Amino acid sequence: MFTAAAEGLLHQARRIQDEELQKFCSRVVKLLQKEELGPDAVDALQRLFLIVSATKYKRKLEKTCVDLLQTTLCAPKCPEQLQLLCTAILRERSPSDDLNLSCDHVQNSRQLSLVASVLLAQGDKKEEVRSVGQRAFRVLESRQPEGPSLRHLLPVVSKVTHLAPHTLHEDQTNLLSKRLVDWLRYASVQQGVPHTSGGFFSAPRARQPGPVTEVDGAVATDFFTVLSTGQHFTEDQWLNVQAFSMLRAWLLHSSPRGPSSPDTDDKSELEGSTLSVLSATSTASHLLPPQERLREKAFEYCQRLIEQSTRRALRKGDSDLQKACLVEAVLLLDVLCRQDPSFLYRTLSCLKALHARLCGDPARVRALLPIAQFFLNHGEAAAVDSEAILQHLFTRIPCELFHSPMLAFEFVCFCRDSLPVFGRNLDILRRSFPNLFKLLAWNSPALTSEFVALLPSLVDSATAVEMLHTLLDLPCLTAALDLQLRNPSCLEASRDPQFQGLLQHLLRATASGTTERLAPLHQLLQPLASLTRVVQCAEAVPTLLQAFFSAVTQFADGALSNQLALLLLERSDSLYQVPQYEAHVHRVLSSQFLVLCARHPSLVVELAKELLEFVGSVSSVHSREAMLTAVVWAVGEYLSVSWDRRCTVEQINRFFEVLEALLFEVTQSRPSATLPKCPPRVITVLMTTLTKLASRSQDLIPRVSLFLSKMRSLAQNPAPSSDRCGEDAGAVCTRAAELLTLLKMPSVAQFVLTPSAEVSEPRYHRDTNTALPLALRTVSRLVEKEAGLLLG
Amino acid sequence: MVYAFLIHTLRAPQAQDMGLCRVLYSCVFGAENSPDDPRPHGAERDRLLRKEQILAVARQVESMCRLQQQASGRTPMDLQPQSSDEPVPLHEAPVGAFRLAAGDPFQEVRTVVWLGVLSLGFALVLDAHENLLLAEGTLRLLVRLLLDHLRLLTPSANLLLRADRIEGILARFLPHGQLLFLNDQFVQGLEKEFSAAWPR
Numbered sequence: 005m006f007t008a009a010a011e012g013l014l015h016q017a018r019r020i021q022d023e024e025l026q027k028f029c030s031r032v033v034k035l036l037q038k039e040e041l042g043p044d045a046v047d048a049l050q051r052l053f054l055i056v057s058a059t060k061y062k063r064k065l066e067k068t069c070v071d072l073l074q075t076t077l078c079a080p081k082c083p084e085q086l087q088l089l090c091t092a093i094l095r096e097r098s099p100s101d102d103l104n105l106s107c108d109h110v111q112n113s114r115q116l117s118l119v120a121s122v123l124l125a126q127g128d129k130k131e132e133v134r135s136v137g138q139r140a141f142r143v144l145e146s147r148q149p150e151g152p153s154l155r156h157l158l159p160v161v162s163k164v165t166h167l168a169p170h171t172l173h174e175d176q177t178n179l180l181s182k183r184l185v186d187w188l189r190y191a192s193v194q195q196g197v198p199h200t201s202g203g204f205f206s207a208p209r210a211r212q213p214g215p216v217t218e219v220d221g222a223v224a225t226d227f228f229t230v231l232s233t234g235q236h237f238t239e240d241q242w243l244n245v246q247a248f249s250m251l252r253a254w255l256l257h258s259s260p261r262g263p264s265s266p267d268t269d270d271k272s273e274l275e276g277s278t279l280s281v282l283s284a285t286s287t288a289s290h291l292l293p294p295q296e297r298l299r300e301k302a303f304e305y306c307q308r309l310i311e312q313s314t315r316r317a318l319r320k321g322d323s324d325l326q327k328a329c330l331v332e333a334v335l336l337l338d339v340l341c342r343q344d345p346s347f348l349y350r351t352l353s354c355l356k357a358l359h360a361r362l363c364g365d366p367a368r369v370r371a372l373l374p375i376a377q378f379f380l381n382h383g384e385a386a387a388v389d390s391e392a393i394l395q396h397l398f399t400r401i402p403c404e405l406f407h408s409p410m411l412a413f414e415f416v417c418f419c420r421d422s423l424p425v426f427g428r429n430l431d432i433l434r435r436s437f438p439n440l441f442k443l444l445a446w447n448s449p450a451l452t453s454e455f456v457a458l459l460p461s462l463v464d465s466a467t468a469v470e471m472l473h474t475l476l477d478l479p480c481l482t483a484a485l486d487l488q489l490r491n492p493s494c495l496e497a498s499r500d501p502q503f504q505g506l507l508q509h510l511l512r513a514t515a516s517g518t519t520e521r522l523a524p525l526h527q528l529l530q531p532l533a534s535l536t537r538v539v540q541c542a543e544a545v546p547t548l549l550q551a552f553f554s555a556v557t558q559f560a561d562g563a564l565s566n567q568l569a570l571l572l573l574e575r576s577d578s579l580y581q582v583p584q585y586e587a588h589v590h591r592v593l594s595s596q597f598l599v600l601c602a603r604h605p606s607l608v609v610e611l612a613k614e615l616l617e618f619v620g621s622v623s624s625v626h627s628r629e630a631m632l633t634a635v636v637w638a639v640g641e642y643l644s645v646s647w648d649r650r651c652t653v654e655q656i657n658r659f660f661e662v663l664e665a666l667l668f669e670v671t672q673s674r675p676s677a678t679l680p681k682c683p684p685r686v687i688t689v690l691m692t693t694l695t696k697l698a699s700r701s702q703d704l705i706p707r708v709s710l711f712l713s714k715m716r717s718l719a720q721n722p723a724p725s726s727d728r729c730g731e732d733a734g735a736v737c738t739r740a741a742e743l744l745t746l747l748k749m750p751s752v753a754q755f756v757l758t759p760s761a762e763v764s765e766p767r768y769h770r771d772t773n774t775a776l777p778l779a780l781r782t783v784s785r786l787v788e789k790e791a792g793l794l795l796g
Numbered sequence: 797m798v799y800a801f802l803i804h805t806l807r808a809p810q811a812q813d814m815g816l817c818r819v820l821y822s823c824v825f826g827a828e829n830s831p832d833d834p835r836p837h838g839a840e841r842d843r844l845l846r847k848e849q850i851l852a853v854a855r856q857v858e859s860m861c862r863l864q865q866q867a868s869g870r871t872p873m874d875l876q877p878q879s880s881d882e883p884v885p886l887h888e889a890p891v892g893a894f895r896l897a898a899g900d901p902f903q904e905v906r907t908v909v910w911l912g913v914l915s916l917g918f919a920l921v922l923d924a925h926e927n928l929l930l931a932e933g934t935l936r937l938l939v940r941l942l943l944d945h946l947r948l949l950t951p952s953a954n955l956l957l958r959a960d961r962i963e964g965i966l967a968r969f970l971p972h973g974q975l976l977f978l979n980d981q982f983v984q985g986l987e988k989e990f991s992a993a994w995p996r
Contacts, residue, residue, distance in 0.1 A: 010954050014818060017956075050957045057822070057959075060847035062840045084993060088963040092823075099827065099839040121972060127827040127842055159971035166797050166923075167826050219979065230977040237985060249976045253797065321980035328930040329977060335927065370929055409864065409892045414928055417895065417907075421925070449863040450894045537867040 017051075017058040025055065029069040036072050041086055049089040057096045067102065070094075074105050077118055091118045098125035107139040116143060117156040124163060134171040137164035141176045144183070155242055162250035169257035177258045181294040184247045184254065189301045191244040193224055195234035216241075219317040219326065229305060231312040231329060233322070251302055252332065255339050259295070299340055303347055306333040306340075310358055327368055334358075334374040341382055348386050355379075359393060366404070370411055372397060373418045380425045394429050398436035399513045402443050407489060409450060412443040416454045423461050430461070435515045437462050441474055442511075445482040446537070448544040455548060460555040466517075468556050469567050473519050473575070475552055476589065477510065479542040480522060480580040483532035484510050503528060526580045533582045542582040546592045553596045557603055565604040566611055572597050573618050576631045594634035601638045605647040608638055612655055615639060620662050625670055625686055633689050636663065640693030644700050644758050656701045663694055664711065671718065684732040688739045691715060695743040699753040709747050716740040745787050752783050798931075798973035799906060800824045800921040801938070801966065803955065804854035806861055806912050817858045820916070820955060821962055822850045825973030828903045849901040853908055856894070857919045861912040864890050886936055889913050893928060911935050913943065930975050937983065941965050945990070964994055 020028075032052055035045040056063050076082055077090040094103065107123060110116045116139060123132040140160050143153075161180065165172065195213050216224045216232040224232050230245050292300065309329045317323040334355065340347045359375050362368050376397050379390035405411050419433060419440065426433055440462070444451050463471055474481070484507060506525040509516065532538060560568065572593045579586050601607050608615065615635055618624065624632045639659055645651050667690040670682040691712065698704040719737035746753045756776065802822040824846060870890070890912045898905045902921075909931045910919040918939050922931055942948060942965060946955050955962065968986050969976065978986070 010820075010956055011818075013954070013956055014820075046960065047957075050959060053959045054956055060844050060851070062843060084964070085960050088967065089960050092959055092963050095823070097843070099842045101839045117967075117971070121825070124826045124972075125824055127839075128829055133826075156971070159974040162974050163797065163826055163972045167829075231979060233979050233981040235981070237982065245977060245982065246974070249974055319980045321983065324929075324933050325977060325979050328927060328933055331929050332927050332977070410928065410932060413893045413895075449860060449867075450892055453897070454895065536869070540863060540867055 013054070014058055017054045020055055022064060025063065026066060028052070028055075029066045033066075033069050033072055036076055041076075041083065046085055046089065049086065049093065053089060053093050053096065056093055062097070062100075065097070070102055071104075074103075077105075077122075078110075078115055080112070080115070087118055091121055094122045095125050098122060099127045099129070107136055110139060111143065111146075113140075113143050113153045113155075113157040116140060117160055120160045120163070124167065128168070133164055133168040136160065137168065137171050140164060141172070141179070145179065155239070155246065158243070158246040158250060162253060165250075165257045166253055172258070178294040180254070181258070181298040184251070185294070185298050185301045187240060187243040187247040188251070188305055189227055191228040191240045192238050193228050193232075194238075196236035196238040196241065198236050218312060218315055219319070219322040220315040221318055222315070226308055229308055229312065231309060231322070231326065248305065248332075251305075252336050252339060255299070255302065255336070255343065259343055296344070299344055299347070302336060303340055303350070306336050307354060309333045310354065314361070327371060330358075330362075330368065330371040331374050334371065334378055338374070338378045338381060341378075345385060348382060351378075352382075352386055352388060363396060369401060369405060370414060372401070373414055377418060377422060380422050380427075380429070384427065391429060391432065394432045398432055398439060402436075402439040403511075403513055406442040406446045406485060409447050412447045413450060413454075415443060416440070416451055416458065420454060420458050423458075434462055434464060434467060436513065437467065437471055437515060438474060439513045441478060441481060442485060444544075444548075445478050445541050446485055448482075448541045452544040452547060456551040459548070459551045460558075463552060463555050465559060465561075465564055467515050468560070468564060469571060470515055470517065470519055472552065472568065472571055475545060475548055476575050476579060477522055478545050478548070479533070479538045479582050479585060480526060480529060481510055482538045482541040483529045483535065483580070484525075486532060486535060486537065487529070521578065523578050526578075530581060533580060538582055542580075542585040542588075545585070546588045549589070549592045549596070553592075553599065557599060560600075560603070562604050562606065562610075565600045565607055569597060569600050569607055569611060570614055572600075573614065573631065573635070576628050577624075590628060590630040594630040597631070597634045598638060601642055605642040606650075608642040609648040609651050609655070612643075612659075616659065616662055619659075619666060625666075625682060629683060629686060633686055636686075636689050636693050639663075640689075640696040640757075643697065646758060646760055653701050656697050657704070660694060660697045660701070660704055663690055663697075664707070666690065667694065667711070671715065684735050687715075687736050691736075691739055691743055695747060695753070696757040698747065699750065699757045702750055705747055705750060709744060712740045712744045712747070716744070745784065748787055748790075749783055752779060755779065797926075798825055798920050798922055798970060798975060799828075799902070800850060800853075801970065801973075802850055802854060802919050802921070803942075803962075804858065804917050804919070806858055806915050806917045808915070817851070817855050819847075819851055819854050821959065822847075823963075823966060824850070852901045853896070853919060853921060854917065856896075857908065857910040857912075857917050860892055860894060861890055861910065861917060864892055865912075886911075886913070886940055889939075891932065891935075893932075895924075907931075909935055911939055913939060914949075916948065918942075927975070930977065934970060934975050937978075938965065938969060941969065941987065941990075945994075961994060964990060 028048075028051070032045075032048045035041070035048050038045070056065075073090045073094055077087055077094070079087075094100075094105070097103075103122070103126065105119060105122055107116055107119045110119055116136075120136045120140070123136050126132050140157055143157060144161070193216055195216055197213060213235065216228055216234040218224055219231055219233060228241055228244055230248050232241075234241075310333055313326045313330050313333075315326075317326055337347070337351050337355065341351055355375055355378060359372070362372055362375070376390070376393055379388060379393050382388075383390040401411075401415065423430075440455075440458075444455050488511065502524060506520060506522055509520045510522060510525065556564075556568065576590060576593055579589060615638075618635055619632065619639070642648075643651055643656060643659060667687065670690075671687065694708050694711070698708040716737055719733045719740065746756060756779065759776075800822060802819055804819045805817055807817065827842075827846075868890075891910065893907060893909045896902060896906045896908060905924040907922045907924060907926060907928070908919055909922065909928065910917060912918075918935060920931055920935050922928075942955075942962065945961055945965065946958050948955060968990055969978070969983075
């Protein structure tokens with residue numbers, strides 16, 4: 005569809021030079037100055053529009069040209085095509101300093117609409133919005149003959165209200181509210197007559213062809229709404245449609261107390277019910293002030309729409325509109341109840357019935373969200389228990405409809421936006437995280453950023469461990485959902501009870517409080533690991549893990565940190581095998597392990613046994629290098645009495661032995677196809693940790709020094725069979741030398757390698773007596789001197 | 797209300813390095829204020845910012861559409877109708893929505909609803925908390941109208957020099973960014989009026 009020719013055209017438009025453009029402008033001026041504006045003018049303006057809009061940089065047009073565009077726009081006899089093109093060109097150039105268009109003398113609402121679209125795009129530096137608004141109301145107030153004039157006006161008014169609600173006076177607001185009441189409630193219920201000239205509108209007093217119908221073909225039973233149909237429409241019916249379309253925004257922005265003033269929600273239940281008795285009986289609504297009257301009519305309109313939505317529409321377009329109308333009606337009722345709590349009594353019964361009706365209708369699921377929102381907003385005030393509604397929403401919907409991208413998006417937005425009003429129902433949200441993650445697993449590109457914002461509110465100390473498991477298994481969940489979608493009976497059909505049980509756990513709706521090891525399931529679902537959707541999900545998991553951990557570390561106590569740390573170790577080799585997934589997850593897990601240790605250093609001592617086991621296995625070196633490096637480093641850093649008094653010399657010695665053995669194995673073993681060369685980072689971190697431990701248990705110093713010398717000579721003279729490259733060997737050698745030097749002065753080694761907590765004080769580094777660099781330099785010089793003396 | 801409507805190119809998922817994402821048409825309804833910025837900024841800079849914001853949206857829509865298509869295993873050619881007279885099965889076209897955080901790239905939080913048809917992407921940039929069902933319906937309607945009236949499926953179609961028609965459609969079906977609750981008969985009537993005023 006977008007061909008090379010089109011690309012060429014775009015290129016041409018962007019490349020046109022100023023000179024050529026000026027010539028073209030003169031041509032446009034000539035064409036527009038003619039008496040008869042023909043297809044040449046249209047063609048020229050189309051090209052001019054392309055030139056102006058094709059580039060993000062400003063195009064200099066001659067003043068005569070711009071002025072002529074403005075004049076043509078306002079010319080009453082000008083064909084619509086040209087007017088729209090002039091408007092579009094001027095709008096595309098906005099904001100612009102050389103515009104001198106004004107709406108001050110515009111009488112015609114259609115012209116005002118065109119001028120407004122240019123002026124409103126200027127950015128309100130010269131109060132354009134206010135002047136457009138004032139002019140629009142001037143036209144509204146003036147006595148105009150019946151005709152299509154007002155249909156151009158309402159969208160302008162709506163836009164102005166949206167952009168600058170404070171620019172309208174109270175009498176203007178009242179005027180429009182009154183007119184809106186007329187249009188909403190008292191539009192003609194007779195169909196329009198086809199206009200003889202082929203236009204769309206007719207005067208309502210012409211020959212009546214019959215009443216309007218409902219969407220199911222029946223004769224209309226009550227007043228006209230957007231869900232009323234007919235062959236042709238009258239002007240006031242058109243205004244009914246526009247009035248309803250702008251109603252919610254108008255109510256929000258024109259309310260004198262502001263969109264949702266804090267008092268309305270605090271009004272006591274008693275006051276609300278007293279008021280409701282009065283309003284239920286009062287039908288003398290014409291005595292109410294305009295705003296209140298508008299609200300009353302809006303309420304009636306919503307109720308009518310809800311009734312009309314029960315009908316079975318004959319056309320698909322109407323059926324879709326019914327759903328949109330339902331959503332809008334509920335949103336409107338929410339606004340009405342916020343502005344005037346006396347509506348609450350009448351609304352609640354209506355919405356409860358609606359909710360019950362919609363629960364059984366899978367096609368109308370999206371309308372359940374605003375209903376739930378309503379009950380969250382007003383449940384407290386009305387003493388209604390919104391729990392049942394939320395339960396249904398969270399446990400049923402995501403399971404069945406995770407695959408619909410629009411529903412998934414709306415659902416997650418609902419969760420995010422409602423966080424402040426969940427109250428004691430927040431628990432339901434939290435416990436439903438497995439279901440919410442289904443939406444995420446299936447639609448990860450669109451929903452990842454939403455979930456990153458949502459996670460801090462979802463996680464608490466009760467669910468943290470289970471949630472971490474679920475996050476790590478998210479790509480596996482995607483695969484399982486794919487399986488379920490393509491083969492819905494896979495759960496029952498499988499003869500393997502273990503598979504069934506694990507799959508059931510993975511696809512659970514609410515937090516179970518237990519964790520299952522899904523390794524067998526990982527293997528079974530391995531063929532699905534290369535699905536694009538699974539890969540996309542796997543790419544999102546590291547970001548989600550970061551968000552999870554930044555939330556959890558805010559409140560995790562020692563016990564929870566221990567649990568999470570163990571989880572990290574355990575799961576690091578039990579991940580669903582999606583390409584590149586393991587590497588990325590390991591990176592995150594290892595850095596988060598260190599964060600956990602930094603916050604709760606006693607973790608290392610408390611989990612000493614498990615950590616010993618972990619570092620004891622050589623296989624970790626190759627399969628879990630990042631984790632091993634982090635654990636070894638943490639041991640070196642935090643296994644000391646200064647961090648936890650329970651640390652014993654025995655523990656230090658035991659770790660030392662295990663790490664020494666590990667280092668020996670990895671450096672002595674020959675690299676082969678199955679066991680690649682050990683990365684130098686692992687070697688250096690092992691050496692450093694061993695040195696740190698030795699500095700704390702000084703009997704170990706001779707052993708370590710011996711080992712380090714061996715390492716250094718090994719690095720300097722690599723065995724012919726090993727393919728250790730020069731840079732790696734150099735790094736190992738340098739580190740070994742540094743550590744050896746340090747160990748020659750054990751008390752300095754202790755100071756450097758096991759600093760007390762005060763080392764993070766700035767004083768430590770500013771004070772010349774305690775600064776670390778100074779200490780190191782001193783040591784080096786002393787040692788060199790010593791070496792110099794030895795060598796003679 | 798709608799803040800902006802745009803049409804842009806959608807490159808095939810495999811051809812990521814061929815050319816750039818291009819905005820073919822955009823219409824901004826109203827403008828964002830920048831009252832807090834003390835520096836006097838020229839109109840040019842504001843316009844530049846606006847164009848770049850629209851381009852940023854187009855790029856994000858393109859990548860969301862591509863990711864969705866890849867995930868569902870569909871190729872863009874799946875939507876090609878057998879003949880150019882058949883209506884495109886729009887209900888199968890990829891559609892989605894995402895939110896843009898405040899400041900990135902618009903001042904306020906906005907939602908984008910998009911729809912992809914072959915090599916063209918269509919998007920509505922909405923204010924937060926809009927009726928998304930209505931927005932989705934309106935977008936589908938606009939796309940259907942544009943495909944029909946601009947004959948975008950014929951090989952020689954070109955919407956770059958047909959801005960007048962696009963403006964005509966928007967003026968009737970999305971005036972000043974107002975989403976309208978139009979039932980089928982209303983749509984038909986408006987379309988008839990449009991066809992009468994703008995013969996093909």
